[in-house]
Amino acid sequence: MKIFEHEYPSNRASRHPADPSAAPETDGDVLIIGDVLIIGGGINGCGIARDLAGRGWRVILCEKDDLAAHTSSSSTKLIHGGLRYLEYYEFSLVRKALQEREVLLKSAPHIMSPLRFVMPHDPSMRPAWMIRIGLFLYDHLARREVLPGSRSIDLRKHPAGEPLKSAFKRGFVYSDGWVDDARLVVLNALDARQRGAEVLTRTRCVSAQRSADQWTAVLEGPEGQRTVRARAVVNAAGPWAEAFLRGVARSAHDEALATRHLRLVKGSHIVVPRVFVHDHAYIFQNPDKRIIFAIPYQDDFTLIGTTDIELAGDDPGAARIGDDEIDYLCTQASRYFEKPIRPSDVVWTYSGVRPLLDDASGDPSAVTRDYLLEPNTAAAPLLSVWGGKITTFRKLAEDAADEVGRMLGDAREPWTEGAFLAGGDLSAWIGPTSRTSRPDEDFERFVAEVQKRYPWLDTGIARRPARAYGARITEVVGDARSMDDLGPAVAPGLHERELRYLQKEEWARSGDDVLWRRSKLGLRYTRAEREQVDAWMRAHETGQEEVGSAVT
Template sequence: MSDSSSHPPLPTTDCDVLIVGGGINGCGIARDLAGRGWRVVLCEKDDLASHTSSSSTKLIHGGLRYLEYYEFSLVRKALQEREVLLKSAPHIMWPLRFVMPHDPSMRPAWMIRIGLFMYDHLAKREVLPGSRSVDLRKHAAGKPLKDQYKRGFIYSDGWVDDARLVLLNALDAKARGAEVLTRTRCTHARRDADGWTATLESSQGTRTVRARAVVNAAGPWAESFLRGVAQSAKGESLATKSLRLVKGSHIVVPRLFEHDHAYIFQNPDKRIIFAIPYQDEFTLIGTTDIELNGDDPGAARIAQEEIDYLCTQASRYFEKPIVPADVVWTYSGVRPLLDDASGDPSAVTRDYMLESNTTAAPLLSVWGGKITTFRKLAEDAADEVGRMLGQSNAQRPAWTDGAFLAGGDLSAWIGAAKRPDDDFERFVSAVQAKYPWLYGKLTRRLARAYGARVSELLGDAKSLADLGPAVAPDLHERELRFLQTHEWAVSSDDVLWRRSKLGLHYTPAEREQVAAWLQANAKNNDKVEVEVS
């Protein structure tokens, strides 16, 4: 970030709620509050979803393993949310079947059957099929596995493009009136009896925001925000909780199997890992649970021991061993979990807690959470902010249950919605019919990324040439400008690793071409235009 001191102060902004943090919780809360008519400003010190929220295992799931820790309330809440989310954005989320090979040395079959029965029945299902046993000697999912795995179980959950999920919430928030400021750091927030005065710094200059309430959704930085940035009128620390930062790392290797199911593997240490079809040509394997002690959450990187662990555990099941040399990409995220003094990081609850503080101007801190329950967390947070600001839910009611995310309403293309996965396939066909000059691979990628917003990108284009020169394979200048103008994209990492995963498919030279184009065509990122379809 360039020195903001060289710029004149920006105009002071007055709002109802200042949200600090542009991950899934912050953007989800901004969307919900803006949709209820509150004046919202959200600031994020980096890019949207640039840390924990783009580093998940990318699952919309109830959390089968949490049943062993008696987290029934969390699992039920997550299971209830699965289909709500799948229906809200079928272009970035879809159902996924999981195969669990049975290893009698891990857990007995009767225990797994009981767990899956509960998983099937803790919440209503309309889209996702239930669990069943499978003969791996006859099912396609058994072919890549070692011969010793003869039986297993299949159940349902969902997949999500996590970084784009955050983006869609930010787009919806902005379309409903919220101001979303990326690469803007909150450096100071002073709390008085009747409001907050915050200082926001970006490359454009320093801005003062006066807010009636503050929402601390800083994720791994939530505790440090309260200890160092947010202060009472007397300069006292507002921190009351301690976070436990747990690093989860993933590896990506060339595709290990041809079918469309994912695997869940039980490990001797009682943990589980997933092996998931990824970006057509790859398999995603994760995750680890490594406690961070005093490390900068933003600097978290996978350790060699984690790579070895994931390769070793996956190789217990696959016929072809996975070795570190197979790894083509890695990523690590830091889960901000409430410290419950548990010795095992895997056992720390993934449920969230909302902490209200009304000793002066309202402060709401978000502790913990998981991507599957973000919408419910945001709804609960918006309810609580409204209460603290003197408005009842009847006056500003909840609205996101059943609402589409940006680009998720495909009805103009395909008519009434049916099943989210089938709806998307009908949508791809409709896009191909409207733009017959698009080739199949690009049609599907654009449909996945933008949903119904694809018409905003393609507009009146009549040929591939109308999209401008290809800066890299399948990536044209018009799309890059769209990402800059409509999706807050600035750097090549924004484009290649968060707005898309094209970086996985490009050579270093091709990635550099994208970086060079963005640098040569830089825009003022505060001027983001939004139209939600």
């Protein structure tokens, strides 16, 4: 039996090391010893792993699929307070989210940026005075240093009015932010690993046995079976969190570990060719009192969403958009745009399942998006994460790490507020930034410096890796002095050196990992080009000869 224990610098080592001599027999399987085992590689699981590892805890995270393979790559890609939640009197949630917006924007300016939203006024939906009051609260519930406040606009004169129907003459503009959600998860995982966490993807927890003072879990993944012994478990399995407690986790005394029910709500989005050319997004009010967004996406596209549909079926991973949802999004967007949006315009769709706490609300849109952390210390500590939204992930992770410290009797100081995510510190390229500098302007300065350092990368090619990797672009480009040094192009603009980086550093194993989560290049490639990337990934993962010829 091989025993693996994380090693840390002495000043960050756990003050409660596990005792390998007490390890159970495992018939030769690897035994991993740590303080905390985290179930789930979405934004909450990776955020918690990062925070705990940064406090010196020995962390193991397992994810049954790829990082951000489900809910965390299927959001509306927004860092926002949630303007519509004010109507449900969720002032605490909105304030918490508003406080986090600028913290996040400053932590990773390469994958996040400020975004202005336009709300065309439809008097039949909500009166102007109600909207003004809501926007006033939105501007003042939390301090703003970077984002400008709201104002009224004349849509007959503002560029945002041009693609709209002429009936919309008045509108309101306010600020929020945009994020590459799947990369946000990866950046948290990178930071967690850099701080000592073990991140195991495509590794399923098949059993977790609880005793008085420890958990013994069996993990199954590409390298076979591993046994983990940990002092605490964090259940951050998202839509599978309740199922984990009811079917995987076991207690020596068979007490019920699941005390709450999740309400699984499917949210779907469509992507169509670019509907407008300006850089603002839209928020549209619908007759059913819901809202949808229309957002500039990947330069040449418009993202429209989302829906709120109760999930039918038992497998959250099988959620797919329905024809009725596509029709709904097209119909509601067409109420505002002069040029109708038709189902035939849709070039891509995606659906995610929101794991919301069941509060007996009849309307899925009214179910709270706030999170709840549920500690259980009847035996070895268990922390279950219920609900949450991507904007508040850092605060959720901080609160979770505080709770783990309390359960283990060793409180450790929080550290993530003000810390950069992987690749987010651009100071080596652009110099120090002020507290009030705009992250989007910092990023543009960074792109200019990237082009100076790598003049052989033209503007279009340089912007994509700059956006994806930030200051870590040097780890991707390395010592390359020409395009040839990046290796053959496996698909247009995607070279072997980048693919090898994604395999080695970012847990990418398949074409989908690369094309739809580490990037959105799948939107631009033909089916043949997508298959070429997948073939390259499979061949190099298994050691086979490269499949097919490279694209030049």
